[in-house]
Amino acid sequence: xxxxxxxxxxxxxxxxxxxxxxxxxxxxxxxxxxxxxxxxxxxxxxxxxxxxxxxxxxxxxxxxxxxxxxxxxxxxxxxxxxxxxxxxxxxxxxxxxxxxxxxxxxxxxxxxxxxxxxxxxxxxxxxxxxxxxxxxxxxxxxxxxxxxxxxxxxxxxxxxxxxxxxxxxxxxxxxxxxxxxxxxxxxxxxxxxxxxxxxxxxxxxxxxxxxxxxxxxxxxxxxxxxxxxxxxxxxxxxxxxxxxxxxxxxxxxxxxxxxxxxxxxxxxxxxxxxxxxxxxxxxxxxxxxxxxxxxxxxxxxxxxxxxxxxxxxxxxxxxxxxxxxxxxxxxxxxxxxxxxxxxxxxxxxxxxxxxxxxxxxxxxxxxxxxxxxxxxxxxxxxxxxxxxxxxxxxxxxxxxxxxxxxxxxxxxxxxxxxxxxxxxxxxxxxxxxxxxxxxxxxxxxxxxxxxxxxxxxxxxxxxxxxxxxxxxxxxxxxxxxxxxxxxxxxxxxxxxxxxxxxxxxxxxxxxxxxxxxxxxxxxxxxxxxxxxxxxxxxxxxxxxxxxxxxxxxxxxxxxxxxxxxxxxxxxxxxxxxxxxxxxxxxxxxxxx
RNA sequence: CGGGGCGUGGCUCAGCUUGGCUAGAGCGCUGCGUUCGGGACGCAGAGGUCGGAGGUUCAAAUCCUCUCGCCCCGACCA
Numbered sequence: 001x002x003x004x005x006x007x008x009x010x011x012x013x014x015x016x017x018x019x020x021x022x023x024x025x026x027x028x029x030x031x032x033x034x035x036x037x038x039x040x041x042x043x044x045x046x047x048x049x050x051x052x053x054x055x056x057x058x059x060x061x062x063x064x065x066x067x068x069x070x071x072x073x074x075x076x077x078x079x080x081x082x083x084x085x086x087x088x089x090x091x092x093x094x095x096x097x098x099x100x101x102x103x104x105x106x107x108x109x110x111x112x113x114x115x116x117x118x119x120x121x122x123x124x125x126x127x128x129x130x131x132x133x134x135x136x137x138x139x140x141x142x143x144x145x146x147x148x149x150x151x152x153x154x155x156x157x158x159x160x161x162x163x164x165x166x167x168x169x170x171x172x173x174x175x176x177x178x179x180x181x182x183x184x185x186x187x188x189x190x191x192x193x194x195x196x197x198x199x200x201x202x203x204x205x206x207x208x209x210x211x212x213x214x215x216x217x218x219x220x221x222x223x224x225x226x227x228x229x230x231x232x233x234x235x236x237x238x239x240x241x242x243x244x245x246x247x248x249x250x251x252x253x254x255x256x257x258x259x260x261x262x263x264x265x266x267x268x269x270x271x272x273x274x275x276x277x278x279x280x281x282x283x284x285x286x287x288x289x290x291x292x293x294x295x296x297x298x299x300x301x302x303x304x305x306x307x308x309x310x311x312x313x314x315x316x317x318x319x320x321x322x323x324x325x326x327x328x329x330x331x332x333x334x335x336x337x338x339x340x341x342x343x344x345x346x347x348x349x350x351x352x353x354x355x356x357x358x359x360x361x362x363x364x365x366x367x368x369x370x371x372x373x374x375x376x377x378x379x380x381x382x383x384x385x386x387x388x389x390x391x392x393x394x395x396x397x398x399x400x401x402x403x404x405x406x407x408x409x410x411x412x413x414x415x416x417x418x419x420x421x422x423x424x425x426x427x428x429x430x431x432x433x434x435x436x437x438x439x440x441x442x443x444x445x446x447x448x449x450x451x452x453x454x455x456x457x458x459x460x461x462x463x464x465x466x467x468x469x470x471x472x473x474x475x476x477x478x479x480x481x482x483x484x485x486x487x488x489x490x491x492x493x494x495x496x497x498x499x500x501x502x503x504x505x506x507x508x509x510x511x512x513x514x515x516x517x518x519x520x521x522x523x524x525x526x527x528x529x530x531x532x533x534x535x536x537x538x539x540x541x542x543x544x545x546x547x548x549x550x551x552x553x554x555x556x557x558x559x560x561x562x563x564x565x566x567x568x569x570x571x572x573x574x575x576x577x578x579x580x581x582x583x584x585x586x587x588x589x590x591x592x
Numbered sequence: 593c594g595g596g597g598c599g600u601g602g603c604u605c606a607g608c609u610u611g612g613c614u615a616g617a618g619c620g621c622u623g624c625g626u627u628c629g630g631g632a633c634g635c636a637g638a639g640g641u642c643g644g645a646g647g648u649u650c651a652a653a654u655c656c657u658c659u660c661g662c663c664c665c666g667a668c669c670a
Contacts, residue, residue: 012619012631013604017663028603037662093593094668111670145593145668152670159670211670220669309667322667325594417670451670485629521630528630539629548629 001478003513004487007044010526020218022460023150025469029530038147038155042453045530048477049456050158054137056189056474057160057450064182066133066162071115073139077105079114083428088319096141108141113425113447116163121431124443127167130433131175135162137452151457152220152413158453164446167433169422172444176208176420179448183212183416186450191472191579192459195412197223198233200310201419208420212450213412214458223412224394228405236310239390240398240407245278245302248361252376257364260371263338265303268364268373277303281357281365281377283340285324285332285349288316296324296332296349299391300342300365302356308393312352315389333368341366341374343383354391413458414451421445460531463553469531470553473579478511479503480572481532483523483550485539487516492542495565499536499547502569508576533557534575536568 011028018024026032031046042050058068077097080086089095089110097107109115116134124130140159147155164175180196187194192214199211211234213223224238225231233239262268265280280303288295297316301307313321329337332346342351342365357363360379367373379385398407426432426442435441456475463470473479480503484496496512503510511532513523527535534557537548547565551557556575563571 009602009620010631011603016598016604019664034662092668140670142669146664146666148664153668157670161670320667414670449670454670517628519628519630519632521628521632524630526631537629 001511003511004515010529018150020149020152020457020461021464022152022457022469025460025464025529025531026150026457029469029526032150034150038144038153040151040154040156045477046456049459049471049475050452052475052477053190053452053455054158054160057137057186057452060182060186060189061133061135061160061162064133064178066135066182068136069134070136070138071109071112071119073109073141075107075109075115077107079118080107083114083117083425085114091319093145094142096143109138110140110142111159111447111449112136112138112161113163113421113445114429117425117429117431117445120163120165120443121426121429124165124431124433127433127435130443131164131166131171133162133164133175133179135160135448149220149457151453152461154453157451160450160452162448164448165431166444166446167435167441169444172420172422172446176418176446179418179446180210183418183448183450187212187214187415187455189474190455190459191474192415192455192462194415195223195225195232195410197225197412198237199417200234200236200314210418211414212416212418214415214455214462215410216413216458216461217411218461219411219413221412221414223410224407225410226400226405226407229400229402231400231405231407235394235409236308238394238407239401240392240394241401241403242302242305242356242392242398243278245360246276248378249279249376251362251378254374254377254382256367256369257373257375258371259339259367259373262371262373263336268303272364272375275364279303279360279363281342281360281363283342283366285329285340286312286321287324287328288313288318289320289322290318296328296346297321298332298340298342298345298349298351300351300353300357300386301391302354302360303364305354305356305395306393307354307391311389312391315352315391333366335366335368335372336370339366339368339370339372341368342386343374343377344368351386352391353386353388355388356392358388413454413461415455415458416448416450418448419446421447464531467525468529471531471533473533473553473556473575476533477530478532479509479576479579480511480534480536481527481530481552482510482512483527483535483537483539484512484514485520485523485537487514489542492538495542495545495547496538499538499565499569502566503572506569506573506576508572528552534572536572538565 009030014024015027018027031043033041095107100106137160141156144155147153166172166175195213197211199209201209222235224233224235262271282301284299284307286297288297309321326337332349333340362376364373364375365377394407396409423442431443432440460469482496484492486492500510500512531552533553535550535552537550545565546562547568549563549568550560
């Protein structure tokens, strides 16, 4: 493709509304255009990237025996009522929903468990038809509370979603394992560095789940990793050991201490310099929302630890959980926020304790009275130990659960998530089959998602520099950029055309910057910005049949330097072949 | 939804506090010429309902009201 023929333009400055590099760089390079919050036009170059990602996704799914299909984005709300998710999704506001001309409630699919389950229940009657895995690549709609970061969290985005159907729990696990391997292969082939982590299954529900995180400092998710043991989990889910508290001090009677203005552990440390954080107990108040009621919950936590709201939410089985607002705090404690404690709380409050407070004695805690704390408090003596569970957030440096290593916290971008759903949807929607003994049983399901458009953004978050994007070769919009310094100069015209022809004949996708009257500086800056990994410069040595080898990605293309044109062509062909070697043998190189 | 901020040529912004000339700059764009290996230079141009509506005023980008949109911080997720 000749760049001079493309709709192409670059901007010198970052757009004002782009917060992350991937968004800013793509917008500057014309890959992306925002139409409204979280809604984007994918330009020609970005679309090539997305199609390449899709091609890899398809190949790996097909190879694993999955069947591609396509379901409607437009769906009757009735189906969602049947699974029981309609209320929650509408209350959350995540579901785009409206009425058609007849007044029927409709929605735009944020995910397709309902539709696929409805489809499968009409087909499957016998265990002989199982297992089966279906998938589609399609636009999804979610009215995100806060769309942001460009392609990272859009309201309309491209997703690959797959669903497995099995006759037994073991079968479901086997399908899940198979999909896990498919996912590993996909992200490996995309040229991304990633980590598979244990995850919370959230609103989708089910028993087990893992997320695939592209390693990137700018990621929205924090991940707990243990190098020694290979443990990796989303911090929402992660467990660790915690250092035990110091031994109890000499027993003294509980008493009040004036603590004016001391609302945090930092403040209290200044007032009580000899008291370690491990002998402070925080009381954090939450408001938990259930389908039929609300409940104020107070959770005790050691002063040097933090609480994990996801663990708490799961334990309570609540729909939502949020920090209590000031009014709620005042009503529950009778004090200004910052002085909540377990003693003398309002009777309606549910009191729980994180396991970090176990063994803590003679501690400091809030007095439920403004500017007052209790000191020398003992569990068992001054108050009953509330029910104890693990509500803690893992912290950097914690020993791993088995004690054989230490936890490190890193960041990542979630590009894939796989779930064992069990029979949640099949039971709700009566997707049943007859087993060998003619007994009706619900189908065991799994679901598996990849954010295709998010993969593109994550690739840039992981691979860029000051000058621009650096695409991994397998998902780059083009394999190689041929930069012709002076379009119209005969020797350069001839050599560039010859190189492009040679590469294309070998199945390499080539972008040829043949723009006339564009200064060298601009060509180089643009080349850096769009980040095509391999580059050949046709310039001053063209008469001698030589070019400059100038890869964008030094790690991939090696050192720059002068080369005979034929040699450069050969090098590109080899690198491209190597990058595509993940393909099944016998298939031609993907041409799109 | 709660809290904070912003809407002025294609892009990045100034002007608004204290209303007053023909609404500006840089980049980009068009034409001509000189340049030509890291965002060149000169000359001549095009391009703006100042987000929208209403109001105050002799006069509104500027003040007031309403409204739409966008961004950031929090709960959600591919």
